[in-house]
Amino acid sequence: xxxxxxxxxxxxxxxxxxxxxxxxxxxxxxxxxxxxxxxxxxxxxxxxxxxxxxxxxxxxxxxxxxxxxxxxxxxxxxxxxxxxxxxxxxxxxxxxxxxxxxxxxxxxxxxxxxxxxxxxxxxxxxxxxxxxxxxxxxxxxxxxxxxxxxxxxxxxxxxxxxxxxxxxxxxxxxxxxxxxxxxxxxxxxxxxxxxxxxxxxxxxxxxxxxxxxxxxxxxxxxxxxxxxxxxxxxxxxxxxxxxxxxxxxxxxxxxxxxxxxxxxxxxxxxxxxxx
Numbered sequence: 354x355x356x357x358x359x360x361x362x363x364x365x366x367x368x369x370x371x372x373x374x375x376x377x378x379x380x381x382x383x384x385x386x387x388x389x390x391x392x393x394x395x396x397x398x399x400x401x402x403x404x405x406x407x408x409x410x411x412x413x414x415x416x417x418x419x420x421x422x423x424x425x426x427x428x429x430x431x432x433x434x435x436x437x438x439x440x441x442x443x444x445x446x447x448x449x450x451x452x453x454x455x456x457x458x459x460x461x462x463x464x465x466x467x468x469x470x471x472x473x474x475x476x477x478x479x480x481x482x483x484x485x486x487x488x489x490x491x492x493x494x495x496x497x498x499x500x501x502x503x504x505x506x507x508x509x510x511x512x513x514x515x516x517x518x519x520x521x522x523x524x525x526x527x528x529x530x531x532x533x534x535x536x537x538x539x540x541x542x543x544x545x546x547x548x549x550x551x552x553x554x555x556x557x558x559x560x561x562x563x564x565x566x567x568x569x570x571x572x573x574x575x576x577x578x579x580x581x582x583x584x585x586x587x588x589x590x591x592x593x594x595x596x597x598x599x600x601x602x603x604x605x606x607x608x609x610x611x612x613x614x615x616x617x618x619x620x621x622x623x624x625x626x627x628x
Contacts, residue, residue: 355415358436361424364389364415365437367406376627377470379447380438381407382454384476384607385548386513386537388414391451395609398617400624403447408437410454412544420543425551427558431461438468445470447627449620451609452476453548456557463563471627472571473620476582476606479589480559490555498546509545510537521578521605533610564592571596572623576604576611597623 355362366389379399381392389407396405409416411424411433423429434457438446447470450458455477462469481487501509514522514534522530571593575583577600590598599619604612 356437356440358433359424359429361411361417361419361433363411363417363433363437364409365406365441366409367404376402376404377445377447378442379403379405379449380434380442381405382410382434382448382450382457383407383413384452384454385552386413386510386540386545387451387454388536388539390414390536391610394613395617395620398613398621400621400628402628403624406441408434410434410457410548412548413540416544418541418544418547420547422547422551425547427457427460427552427556430457430552431464434461435465435468447471447473447624449473450475450477452606453552456480456552456554459560460557462567462569463560466567466569469567469569471623472567472569473574473623474571474586475574475608475616476576476579477573478554478582478585479561479564479592480557481554482559482561487555491553492555494549494553494555498549501542501546501549506538506540506542509542510534513537518579518606521576521611522607561589561592564589565594567593568595570623570626572619573598574601574608574616574619575599576601576606576608578603578605582606599623 355364383391389409392407412418445468448458455474462472573586573590575586586598590596601608601612601615609616
């Protein structure tokens with residue numbers, strides 16, 4: 354279904370129809386180049402007591418990809434997600450975010466803590482503290498945005514999928530890699546380029562000092578082969594008042610894609626604590 358938010362259309366998929374359960378709705382946020390489709394193989398295995406929905410973030414999937422960069426700031430994105438959630442749920446939610454979606458989920462939890470029953474962050478970060486590193490990240494993301502605009506969407510997706518961050522996905526069959534590629538090709542160049550410019554980690558206000566204020570039960574997930582984010586999260590988990598960090602064996606950055614059974618098992622064990 355589409356919801357009009359501030360002049361643009363945001364798509365949300367109820368991948369498991371909302372029931373009248375007493376339990377909160379799970380809201381899934383995808384990563385960069387992803388979409389709500391990324392959760393199609395995950396949600397059916399989530400504990401049946403919980404309903405689930407997935408949002409196509411601005412610039413991705415079936416949602417609009419406006420030319421105006423102001424729609425892509427973290428502040429704008431959080432407000433868009435807030436408006437969408439108010440359309441679909443009157444109760445607290447469990448927010449699940451992967452990578453870029455994890456940063457959005459964390460930013461949402463800091464802004465609207467009263468709406469969060471629990472928080473699940475996969476391969477995410479609370480930002481970059483060092484100003485020099487922030488500037489370097491902004492520069493890299495601007496270069497990548499320029500690459501998108503000067504190349505075909507096919508060339509960019511091939512470039513993206515071959516980044517070192519996703520080396521652990523080379524073990525997939527050619528058929529599976531092609532399926533992943535086809536989903537990414539459905540995104541627009543404008544949406545992806547503007548996302549890099551507006552949602553760069555370098556432009557995000559670091560939230561490390563805010564984590565102590567998130568009272569909701571929190572689960573951090575990383576893959577054991579993703580040493581960078583596992584290290585980041587092993588330090589982040591200490592800053593939350595009520596958090597745990599689970600490491601998925603044999604997985605890289607995208608744990609729900611690379612080791613879906615381990616990811617689902619970890620999620621369901623966490624949800625058991627909320628029943």
